[in-house]
Amino acid sequence: MNTLDWKNLSFGYLPTKGNIRCYCRSGKWGKPEITTSEEVTLHMASTCLHYGQDVFEGLKAYRGADGHIRLFRVRENAKRMIQSGLYLQMDAPSEELFTDMVKQVVKLNEEFVPPHDSGATLYIRPLLIGASPQVGVKRADDYLFLIFVTPVGPYFKEGFKPVSVIIDRDHDRAAPLGTGHTKCGGNYAASLVSLNICHNLGYSTMLYLDAAEKKYIDECGPANFFAIRGNSYITPESHSILPSITNMSLIELAKDMGMTIERRKVEVGELATFDEAGECGTAAVITPIGKIFDPVTSQTFEYCKDGQAGKVSTALYNRLRAIQYGDETDKFGWVDII
Ligand SMILES: Cc1ncc(COP(=O)(O)O)c(C=O)c1O
Numbered sequence: 001m002n003t004l005d006w007k008n009l010s011f012g013y014l015p016t017k018g019n020i021r022c023y024c025r026s027g028k029w030g031k032p033e034i035t036t037s038e039e040v041t042l043h044m045a046s047t048c049l050h051y052g053q054d055v056f057e058g059l060k061a062y063r064g065a066d067g068h069i070r071l072f073r074v075r076e077n078a079k080r081m082i083q084s085g086l087y088l089q090m091d092a093p094s095e096e097l098f099t100d101m102v103k104q105v106v107k108l109n110e111e112f113v114p115p116h117d118s119g120a121t122l123y124i125r126p127l128l129i130g131a132s133p134q135v136g137v138k139r140a141d142d143y144l145f146l147i148f149v150t151p152v153g154p155y156f157k158e159g160f161k162p163v164s165v166i167i168d169r170d171h172d173r174a175a176p177l178g179t180g181h182t183k184c185g186g187n188y189a190a191s192l193v194s195l196n197i198c199h200n201l202g203y204s205t206m207l208y209l210d211a212a213e214k215k216y217i218d219e220c221g222p223a224n225f226f227a228i229r230g231n232s233y234i235t236p237e238s239h240s241i242l243p244s245i246t247n248m249s250l251i252e253l254a255k256d257m258g259m260t261i262e263r264r265k266v267e268v269g270e271l272a273t274f275d276e277a278g279e280c281g282t283a284a285v286i287t288p289i290g291k292i293f294d295p296v297t298s299q300t301f302e303y304c305k306d307g308q309a310g311k312v313s314t315a316l317y318n319r320l321r322a323i324q325y326g327d328e329t330d331k332f333g334w335v336d337i338i
Contacts, residue, residue, distance in 0.1 A: 002111045002112055002151075004112075004114075004151060006114045006115055006118035006120045006151070007118055007119065007120070007153075008153065009114070009120045009151055009152055009153035010152070010153055011123075011152045011153060011154070011283065012150075012152070013150050014112075014150050014151055015038065015150075016109040016112045016148070016149055016150060016151075017036070017108055017109050017111075017112070018034050018035055018036045018105070018108055018109070019034070019035060019037075019038070019105060019146055019147060019148040019149070020032050020033065020034050020035075020101050020104055020105040020108070020146065020147050021033055021035060021144060021145070021146040021147075022093065022097065022101065022144075022145045022146075023131070023142060023143070023144055023145075024091045024093075024142065024143040024144075024145065025141070025142045026141050026142065027091060029091075029093065029094075029097060032097070032100070032101050032104065034104070034105070034108060038148075040144065040146070042129075042131060042144075043131075043132060043133045044133075045133030045134060045135055046129070046130060046131050046132060046133060046140065047130030047131075047132070047133075047134050047138070047139065047140040048129035048130045048131065048140075050134075051130070051134070051137055051138075052088075052184065052185060052186045053088055053089070053090055053129060053130030053139065053140055053143075054088075054127070054128070054129050054130070054184060054185040054186070055081060055084035055085055055088060055090065055092075055127075055128050055182060055183055055184045055185070056081075056125060056126060056127045056128070056183055056185065057077045057080065057081050057124075057125070057126040057127075057183060058077075058123065058124070058125055058183075058282050058283070059071065059072060059073075059074060059077045059102070059123075059124045059126075059245075059282055060072065060121040060122060060123055060124060060282055060324075061106045061113050061121065061122040061124060061149070061338070062113075062121055062122075062324045062325045062326070063113045063114060063115060063116050063325075064116060064325050064326030064327070065116045065117075065325070065326065065327065066326060067116075068326060068337045068338070069106060069110065069113050069122075069337070069338040070324065070325070070326055070335045070336065070337055070338070071102065071103070071106065071124075071335065071336040071338065072245075072323075072324045072334060072335060073245050073249065073334050073335075074098075074099050074102050074103075074336055075095055075099060076245045076248070077098070077102075077126065077245065078093070078094075078095040078098035078099055079095060080183060080243065080245070081093070081098060081126060081128060081183070082094075082095070083181075083182065084128075084182035084183050084184055085128060087179065087181075087182045087184075088179075088182065088184055089139040090128060090130060090139065090140075090143055091143045092128055092143075092145075093128070093145045097145075098126065098145075099336075101126075101145070101147050102124055102126065102147060103336070103338055105124070105147045105148070105149055106122065106124065106149060106338055107338055109122065109149050110338075112149065112150075112151045113151070114151050116325065119153065119154055120151055120152060120153050120154075121151070121152060122149050122150070122151050122152075123149065123150050123151070123152040124147060124149050125147065125148050125149070125150070126145070126146075126147045127145070127146050127147070127148075128143060128144070128145045129143065129144050130142075130143060131143055131144040154284065160286070160287075160288065160309055160314075160317060161288070161307075161309075162288040162289060162290025162291075162303070162304040162307065162308070162309060163203075163204035163205070163287055163288070163289060163290060164202070164203050164204055164289075164290055164291045164292075164293065165203055165204060165205055165206065165207050165220060165221075165279075165289050165291065165292045165293070166198050166201060166203040166206055166207070166292070166293045166295060167206070167207045167209065167268070167292065167293065167294045167295065167296070168194050168197075168198065168206040168207065168208060168209075169209060169214050169295075169296060170194075171190075171191075171193060171194040171197075171206075171208075172190075172208065172211040173187055173190055173191045173194070173208050173218070173219060173240070174187055174190070174211065174218075174240040175211055175240065176210065176211050176212045176238075176239065176240055177239065178240065180218075180219075180238075180239065180240030180241060180242065181239055181240065181241065181242060181243065182242070183242060187242075188222065191221070191222070194206050194208075195221065203293070204221075204287075205220055205221030205222075205223070205279065206220075206221055207219075207220050207225065207292060208220070209268060210238060210240070210265075211240065214268075215267060215268060216236060216238065216265045216266060216267055216268065217236045217266045217267075217268060217270075217271075218236060218238055218240055218241060219236075219240075219241050219242065220279035220289070221279065222281065222283075223244070223279035223280055223281035223283070223284070223287065224236075224241065224242070224244040224246070224247040224279065224280050224281065225266075225277070225278075225279055226247065226250065226277070226278055226279075226280060227266070227270075227274040227275075227276065227277045227278075228274065228275050228276035228277075228310060228312045228313065229273060229274050229275055230275070231258070231259050231260055232259060232260045232261070232262050233250070233251065233254035233259050233260070233261050233262070233312075234262040234263075234264075234266060234270075234274070235247055235251070235261075235262070235263055235266070236263075236264070236265065236266040237263045237264050237265060238265070244280060244281055245282065246280045246281050246282055246285060246286075246320070247280050247281075249320060249332075249334065250280055250286070250316050250320065251263070252332060253316055253319050253320060254312075254316065257315065257316075257319075259312075268294075271292055271294075271301045272299075272301055274301075274303065275303070275310060275312075276288070276303050276304075276309075276310030276311075276312055276313050277289040277292065277301075277303045278309075278313050285317055285320055285321060285324075286309075286313055286316060286317040286320075288303070288304060288309035288310065288313050288314075289303055289304075290302065290303060290304040290307070291303070291304075323335065
């Protein structure tokens with residue numbers, strides 16, 4: 001096991017033993033290769049550089065108390081990359097190739113999977129880019145699929161503590177019939193200005209509304225939004241929302257806990273009616289939302305008056321983490337042991 005300071009890792013990049021790459025040339029995938037190089041050599045007219053043919057994924061490997069390394073729902077990430085690739089007209093790796101390469105690169109970097117009780121994990125970043133030249137706006141002929149890993153601490157240093165969020169009506173992350181449902185780099189570039197403004201105002205992240213009417217809740221920064229009202233788990237449905245694998249899993253767990261699921265358009269006006277609110281994603285699992293500020297009406301919606309996450313969010317968070325780390329039986333078949 002590596003001797004990194006596991007408890008004080010940030011959510012940043014640290015070098016590991018190597019990464020894995022595979023090229024698809026004119027529709028034919030080659031053999032995956034492991035490399036120690038952290039550089040990518042590209043033609044200067046590659047489509048990823050000019051026309052945004054760039055999609056990625058994010059998942060984690062967890063070390064259990066039993067010492068085993070677990071991957072969480074890796075095939076769902078493969079399926080999502082295939083969907084993102086289809087929309088951006090890219091050749092994407094099959095579910096088998098994706099999963100096999102994830103397993104190989106995690107195995108290679110086994111010593112960088114943090115210890116069970118450290119709160120840290122091994123972050124896995126698969127990336128697919130158009131890697132051959134075009135000058136006109138066209139898809140590339142060749143694609144590079146690579147996966148690097150890096151040990152990370154929790155996304156939010158405060159841990160499972162409520163955060164403050166601000167509604168942003170001045171920027172959109174994605175258009176109603178655009179790329180919001182894909183994990184393409186452009187969506188994140190489009191969110192940077194808004195993120196910067198909200199950080200400068202002292203908020204952890206922003207709540208995006210639907211781009212057309214500014215009437216419905218869309219996403220919460222780079223995470224899905226959910227709310228709890230009574231026995232209901234409520235989460236917005238929209239073409240411009242990235243289908244979160246964490247949200248998908250929380251929905252299953254909420255059902256399993258006897259809750260009703262409401263996956264539908266969620267009006268901003270409903271914010272006042274929720275008992276709990278949260279953002280969810282691989283990075284933080286659940287980040288409880290303590291406050292949402294609406295700068296247009298100057299209203300603040302509060303969900304954690306005692307400074308603690310709500311009961312339901314806490315129960316969902318604990319169950320999901322227990323499955324990811326192997327502390328609870330994986331009755332849904334979500335976990336692959338490496
Ligand atoms: C825009 C956006 N929404 C939602 C999510 C959460 O998705 P997941 O739960 O699959 O990590 C992410 C993170 O990957 C994201 O970038």
